[in-house]
Amino acid sequence: MVVRTRFAPSPTGFLHIGGARTALFNWLYAKNRKGQFILRIEDTDYSRSNEESVNAILDGMQYLGLTWDEGPFFQSERLTIYRQYSERLVDQGKAYRCFCTKEELDAERARLLKEGQKPMYNRRCLHAPPGGREEHVLRFQCPDEGETVVEDLVKGTVRFKNQELDDLVIVRSDGMPTYNFTVVVDDALMGITHVIRGDDHLNNTPRQIQIYHALGFVPPLFGHVPMILGSDRARLSKRHGALSVTAYREAGYLPEAMTNYLVRLGWSFGDQEIFSVDELVEKFSTDNIGKSSGTFNPEKLLWVNHQHIINSPPERIARAALPFFQRIGADPSKHPRYEYAVITLQERSKTLAELAESGLFYFTEEIEMEEEGRKKFLKADMGPPLAYLAEILEDLDPFEEVGVAGCFEKVMKRFLMKLGKIAQPARVALTGKRVSPGIYEVIWVLGKDVSVGRLRRAVDLIRLDSENL
RNA sequence: GGUCCCAUCGUCUAGUCUGGCCUAGGACAUCGGCCUCUCACGCCGAAAACGGGGGUUCGAAUCCCCCUGGGAUCACCA
Numbered sequence: 001m002v003v004r005t006r007f008a009p010s011p012t013g014f015l016h017i018g019g020a021r022t023a024l025f026n027w028l029y030a031k032n033r034k035g036q037f038i039l040r041i042e043d044t045d046y047s048r049s050n051e052e053s054v055n056a057i058l059d060g061m062q063y064l065g066l067t068w069d070e071g072p073f074f075q076s077e078r079l080t081i082y083r084q085y086s087e088r089l090v091d092q093g094k095a096y097r098c099f100c101t102k103e104e105l106d107a108e109r110a111r112l113l114k115e116g117q118k119p120m121y122n123r124r125c126l127h128a129p130p131g132g133r134e135e136h137v138l139r140f141q142c143p144d145e146g147e148t149v150v151e152d153l154v155k156g157t158v159r160f161k162n163q164e165l166d167d168l169v170i171v172r173s174d175g176m177p178t179y180n181f182t183v184v185v186d187d188a189l190m191g192i193t194h195v196i197r198g199d200d201h202l203n204n205t206p207r208q209i210q211i212y213h214a215l216g217f218v219p220p221l222f223g224h225v226p227m228i229l230g231s232d233r234a235r236l237s238k239r240h241g242a243l244s245v246t247a248y249r250e251a252g253y254l255p256e257a258m259t260n261y262l263v264r265l266g267w268s269f270g271d272q273e274i275f276s277v278d279e280l281v282e283k284f285s286t287d288n289i290g291k292s293s294g295t296f297n298p299e300k301l302l303w304v305n306h307q308h309i310i311n312s313p314p315e316r317i318a319r320a321a322l323p324f325f326q327r328i329g330a331d332p333s334k335h336p337r338y339e340y341a342v343i344t345l346q347e348r349s350k351t352l353a354e355l356a357e358s359g360l361f362y363f364t365e366e367i368e369m370e371e372e373g374r375k376k377f378l379k380a381d382m383g384p385p386l387a388y389l390a391e392i393l394e395d396l397d398p399f400e401e402v403g404v405a406g407c408f409e410k411v412m413k414r415f416l417m418k419l420g421k422i423a424q425p426a427r428v429a430l431t432g433k434r435v436s437p438g439i440y441e442v443i444w445v446l447g448k449d450v451s452v453g454r455l456r457r458a459v460d461l462i463r464l465d466s467e468n469l
Numbered sequence: 470g471g472u473c474c475c476a477u478c479g480u481c482u483a484g485u486c487u488g489g490c491c492u493a494g495g496a497c498a499u500c501g502g503c504c505u506c507u508c509a510c511g512c513c514g515a516a517a518a519c520g521g522g523g524g525u526u527c528g529a530a531u532c533c534c535c536c537u538g539g540g541a542u543c544a545c546c547a
Contacts, residue, residue: 008547009547010546010547012546012547042547044546045546045547047546048546048547098545102544102545105544105545109544113470116470116471117470117471118470118471118472118543119543120543137545155473155474155475158473158474159473160472160473161472164471164472164473164543165472166543168544169544169545171545172545173545174545176545178544178545178546178547179546179547180547182547183547198541199473199474199475199540200540200541200542201541201542201547202473202474202541202542203472203473203474203541203542203543204542204547226474226475226540227540227541229539229540231480235540235541261481264481264482264496265481266481266482268481268482268483270483270495271482271483271494271495271496272495272496273481273482273495273496273497290481290482291474291475291476292474292475292476292539292540293474293475293539293541294480294481294482295480295481296480297480297481297497297498299480299497300480300481300496300498301497302497303496303497303498304497306510310510346510347509347510348508348510349509358508408506418506419505419506420505420506420507421506422506423506423507424506424507426506427506427507433508434507434508435507435508435509436507437507437508438506438507439506439507440506
């Protein structure tokens with residue numbers, strides 16, 4: 001059997017963390033089983049849907065690399081199909097017109113609630129519809145005996161008594177079909193074999209199964225994955241940090257790190273924490289999806305991103321980091337040793353934004369000098385050693401990292417200094433900061449001219465300072 | 470409130486199905502230390518959990534029941 005899964009968001013906002021994870025699970029399952037993944041936009045709620053959201057969702061999926069094999073399909077373009085099926089249900093006596101007004105329904109609901117009963121539709125229009133009214137909805141007539149069983153891929157067997165379910169609206173008074181109806185028609189018609197979605201849908205599943213049966217369709221397999229909660233155990237919201245996946249792209253998170261973290265939140269493979277996308281595809285299964293809800297932990301996501309930055313080939317990181325450099329006014333793309341610079345930055349950068357920030361000194365003409373670093377390390381006695389370092393670096397040929405180390409040896413020997421004593425001032429002179437990659441590699445990446453120039457500028461600075469005293 | 474789901478370190482989790490190998494393992498974060506030209510990486514170590522109560526059993530984190538707690542859902546939203 002060819003597996004077909006889908007992601008069916010409603011376009012009422014951007015692609016958020018929870019939706020992305022649902023999409024990811026479906027995508028992984030399809031890929032793992034060599035099946036197809038379908039994208040469908042559920043935009044039957046006209047008043048809440050908008051095109052901007054559609055684009056935002058597509059954008060988020062592209063960032064994560066969740067490619068779809070079919071679609072996107074839009075429910076708003078399939079209205080005649082739904083009409084066909086809803087009319088069939090009416091003809092077969094499985095759905096009926098309901099003329100109750102919203103006010104009547106609300107009042108009835110309030111009355112039942114007040115009397116401590118459950119608010120279910122009383123089927124007035126099934127038995128004795130009020131005459132003289134035009135406006136109506138269509139209700140699906142639920143069986144009121146027996147039970148509907150969901151054999152869930154993650155939750156196991158879940159039973160619902162049919163008498164707990166009331167007759168739900170499948171077509172609104174304006175003729176628009178509702179979610180529980182369209183989702184069934186589409187999943188059936190699109191040949192979806194596995195529906196993996198948030199467990200907030202578990203309660204809808206028995207009614208959907210009934211609609212499948214009423215329509216003569218075979219229900220797919222369902223897998224209801226636990227939701228992601230925020231740090232306060234409440235449903236994830238803006239308060240818990242960025243929600244949109246593209247916000248993480250802007251912040252410098254690698255898509256493979258996002259997918260790694262997201263899938264690992266609720267799914268596990270022994271003790272393994274770091275997975276490539278290919279590994280995920282290979283190892284993913286609904287068997288080891290956890291049953292309990294998880295809490296979104298931005299700090300672990302940051303660590304996962306860090307791991308992926310460290311483990312990626314430098315050329316990949318170099319390419320991914322380029323926009324982040326450009327954003328802060330540098331263009332390292334033409335720099336002969338850009339990739340080598342990236343290597344020196346990888347293990348100390350948790351995000352691409354951070355990487356660009358801390359590597360900016362490699363690619364700017366003028367470096368900004370940290371006041372504290374200058375005060376602490378560029379003192380009068382450092383003038384001669386730095387001047388000497390500049391001098392021997394200038395004579396170094398070939399200009400290679402080992403040779404650079406040798407130059408430091410010479411300075412240490414001549415001035416009887418430990419490496420720490422000379423390295424820190426050199427670091428400030430060359431990078432403007434007290435924190436940087438290893439000093440030899442910094443010098444090598446910077447090249448002879450820039451290194452010597454910056455060292456001499458620092459020497460001048462020191463002289464100026466001492467003259468002013 | 471009804472219905473449904475869930476319950477192992479602060480967090481993500483392994484172990485639960487197929488009881489004994491669990492004095493409960495890993496990871497993030499935290500705290501100590503090592504390495505060291507700074508920062509990081511890396512390494513070593515510490516602290517940290519089976520929600521409670523009953524059963525079943527020679528033996529329960531694991532099976533059963535109750536309680537408690539958390540979550541979801543009860544729309545002419547999806």
